[in-house]
Amino acid sequence: MNSRVNDLDVLKVFCAGDGRFGNLLGVVRDGRTCPDDASRQALAAELGYSETVFVDDPERGVVDIRTPGTRMSFAGHPLVGAAWLLDIEELQPPAGSVWARDDGEFTWITARPEWVEGKRTEQYASVAEVEALPAPPPGEGWLYAWAWEDEAAGRVRARGFPRRPDGIITEDEATGSAAILLTAQLNRALNITQGAGSQILTAPGPDGTVEIGGRVRFAPSPHPDPDPDRI
Helix, strand or coil, X not given: CCHHHHHEEEEEEEECCCCCCXXXXXXXXXXXXXXXXXXXXXXXHHHCCCCEEEEEECCCCEEEEECCCCEECCCHHHHHHHHHHHCCXXXXXXXXXXXXXXXXXXXXXXXXXXXXXXXXEEECXXXXXXXXXXXXXXXXXXXXXXXXXXCCCCEEEEEEECCCCCCCCCCECCCHHHHHHHHHHHCCCEEEEECCCEEEEEEECCCCCEEEEEXXXXXXCCXXXXXXXCC
């Protein structure tokens, strides 16, 4: 593994109550280790997580978010994870200022649904239909498939399918931006179970924003450096 990942933290974002599940996230604490666009994109592709965050200014919360194939102006689970790791009240992705807070169990960010690009939600008639979908379902474009588990309680069962041309990620375990979009569309607080068992909480704000929260835990890196003394 390239020595550029020596300062890499691997997190699980949107874990279940027992700490299981969650979407893996790579966070490079010192963005100077990958100073240019090409090196960052190469590392994001090498790691293969749905997103990798490069921290360019830990005090001001300036971050750069990459998928294995492109740079993103906004993404939910990377910002929740970065807010938890940096213990910071404001993040600065390219999309704009994102406020963050931690209530002791969940880390929350506040974002605007119009920052979510390229994702489509589709409601299914039952949880069983969502769970029976192949990964990925036929078709093109990012699909967030969901059904009510308990409409009165705001409980949703969801699965996320990037359907990217690179095919690296066939199903996203927990997708913050899609949950933000769905919350704005329904205009109500949601308790979402996505993927194998990840949990996402959301609530619409009075100013058109959406607050989204989840548990974050450290995860063992599946990419250990064979030579830990190498610089």
